[in-house]
Amino acid sequence: MLTPVDSDSNAAIVIGAGLGGLAAAMRLGAKGYAVTVLDRLDRPGGRGSSVTQDGHRFDLGPTIITVPQVYEKLWAACGRDFHKDVDLRPMDPFYEVRWQDGSTFKARQKTDAMLAEVARLSPHDVKGYLKFLKDSERRYVVGFEGMVAKPMHKLWETIKVLPTFAMLRADQSILGLAKRRVKDPRLRMALSFHPLFIGGDPMHVTSMYALVAHLEKEFGVHYAMGGVQAIADAMVAVIRSQGGQVRQQAEVDEILVADGAARGVRLTSDEVLAAPLVISNADAGHTYRNLLRKAPRKRWTDRKLASRRWSMGLFVWYFGTKGTADMWPDIGHHTITNAPRYEGLLKDIFIKGKLADDMSLYIHRPARTDPSVAPAGDDTFYVLSPVPHLGFDDAVDWTTERDVYKAKVQAELQKYLPGFAERISTEMTLTPADFRDRYLSPNGSGFSIEPRILQSAWFRPHNISEEAKGLFLVGAGTHPGAGVPGVISSAEVLSKLVPDAPHIPEMKVAAE
Template identity: 75%
Template sequence: MTNRIPHPATAPDDGHAIVIGAGLGGLASAMRLGAKGYRVTVLDRLDRAGGRGSSISQDGHRFDLGPTIVTAPQVFEELWAACGRDFRRDVDLRPVDPFYEVRWPDGTRFRATGDDAKMMEEVARISPGDVRGYMRFLKDAQARYVVGYEGMVAKPMHRLWETIKVLPRFAMLRADRSIYGHAAARVRDEKLRMALSFHPLFIGGDPMHVTSMYALVAHLEKTFGVHYAMGGVQAIADAMADVVRDQGGIIRQGVEVDEILIKGNAARGVRLTDGQEMAAPLIVSNADAGHTYDRLLRNHKRRRWTRRKLAAKRWSMGLYVWYFGTRGTRGDWADLGHHTILNGPRYTGLLRDIFLRGKLSDDFSLYIHRPSVTDPTVAPKGDDTFYVLSPVPHLGWDDPVDWEAEAPKYRDKIAAVLETVMPGFRDKISTQTEFTPATFRDRYLSPHGCGFSIEPRILQSAWFRPHNVSEEAKGLFLVGAGTHPGAGLPGVVSSATVIDKMIPDCPVARSADTTPTRLAAE
């Protein structure tokens, strides 16, 4: 057996492990635990696996609710391989090229692609004097990828020393500088600064304040490409659930965990909202870290992650997402591809409103997802499916946005802007729904209705983030966006890789009976 990092919990005597939440992090954890020989039970309050990566179907349209881009397929390939499976046989992953197009109100466009020559042409077309600076930025991105991604993402960071020993390299790479500040140091054109620095928004970070280490995304895209899973991220979640079941695991949908049960400072099981108790000395929580500590451990005295400590954290922004289908438009708006970012008149000012002031501005920037360009199964023949996202303040401000009152007005403002790139679309809408931060709060139990849990600022990363192995109870592990390494598909799946390095193989032979153990009355 490979060497394992020592951790405060021994392997469960009965070989049973409970995973709270069937998001991508929870499913990846269940797969890895199953591969180690554990009897795994996954408990999820939604009606379908995937968590924020799930989907809904409405009037013949399928809407991905959350992540839409696969930027590091190798994390899934490695996960499948650990289970003796081939990811590419289970999931149809297609490259998307160009990766995305960024647009500005004055008509300027920037198409991102994996072709170096084309990227140089894009930069030169916008600002000829910035080509050399852009080349430097790419070299910077590669260096940050080696240190920040290869060196840290799938590595346990619950010991302070693991963070301290990377500080010299962080200092050399100017990790103290924001990603926007780093882009500004390399290129002069404000549009290019935006195009090189916006990526942290996809994991909940303010480009004006998160570390320049996130420049590594440029290298990640360039090296591994941008992909789409046919059937959406839901198809990945469904394939993960199939692996768990093939391993003998149980996935229960529509059941909610109300409390993690602790005895003698060690996890011993969970209690559901219906009062049922289930025993397991190994618990993996894929619920938001804030919800795990503030709600699921509410009756356990916490040493570090107290309510006050959680309240002092900076949380990611909220999201307004408008999902709609259009009739007979598959051949319309030919220049609108799979992924489009539509900038408003402001960039840095808008970021300040969202992250520092908690203000819902009159202007906004939009991400437009048009999966029907790649995957015709998302809509009826000839129709389109759209997902339009706008970053907005979360609900934790003193005077939070009243979304019940504001959503219709905000949607109308967005529609007016969309008419400039999709003329006539409003008259062709056949079905629609929307998510606001209030939806994220109620559907995903996300603190403050955040889209991505705790914001990934440098002092809220690695050791400073809720650890994958809990400090509060033996046998409790955390995965998902609120833990190390953070949000995004590579991050949440890698969090399961981290706990895999801390949990030993199951020493108990699995029996034919995989029924979860219920706690005896005490």
């Protein structure tokens, strides 16, 4: 039975201890709310959490930290200094891109260094690259500074930026923009692949995402010592210092709604918690389809959710290797390898839902920067391959394909890490089926709803829900979208929508 809750209660419940949920709890704690964070996993961080196995720490999700000011602003809102709690290390180079013909491209922060890389690959594309940098900066001003931390639940906020979007050719894909600026197919890939970091198809995601190139150039790419898990742990410490609670292995089964307003939650254990303010960091699709399954819905019906295009799936192989710290000296902290096909592979993943034999890989070797990830002299690896999500008619059956596909990844990796398989000391894998089951992600997608132009801003599930008063959303499935800066910024949007906690009179607290 749900205990009635006063409208002036300062209780708030956050569903999910992902980075968006933890950021929301910090923001609400700074506003005076008594926050309880509930999460079904055994560690905070959600997709940014980690697993420690046989002395190796595997960061399960994001590994790259950009736009450090979003964390600095979050900590400052709580009266704290981010850099006293988290040790960020700048990367140089950011990452190395490799192609089948042996050519490489190192992404760096300084313009002169980047121009040298472009000139080495394709001298006649230097002028085009400089134009791309200007394109990127213009899109940053409009798309990041102007929209990321701004509420977009009112249609007018999207309508009024449409003329600028038209001028910037936001209807054109980021790959289309890269093709307009440079001729070399390798550079076209290097300038357009960034949406894959947030689950988007470069052939269809708006050219506004070229702003990432400016973000990298202006603010750098960083690694958090201790992994993103260290950021999540630091966030929990802030929440608890504010008087909030973070409860792990506490799964929410239902958001309770009465008279059109959120009243609290019921856990899978049947425990009921009452609060007039509920924030869901669960995937937007899971929130509306499952957590609100007993409540009437106006906009985000099952049919509406089914019509969305979802981000790609991920196959991730985590493994530790024995005695390899001095091996493969050419493989740095971040390496991106390319399949022979770029556009064809994207079509297989995003359009056809086909698990191809060829693949592009992201190789993360954090021991290059952070020795704590592995025993002395050893290595910890995280190898990611983009694959189709589970929503296609002939979805991949990962119970049969997991080992088959891992063998294909192993054969590809052998080109870059010769002899690595014989040195593996511990390993684990995650497939789209695991993302579905572990993170309750619709279709096992890695990044919720794909960030296409008509699935962004007002067209995305709103931060303030139209389905129940007092219900708000944060995280990858709402505005501004996926990626660590995006989910952290969704909590800043929340803070602009939720008023400060109501004052509860001293006598009333005592009477209770």
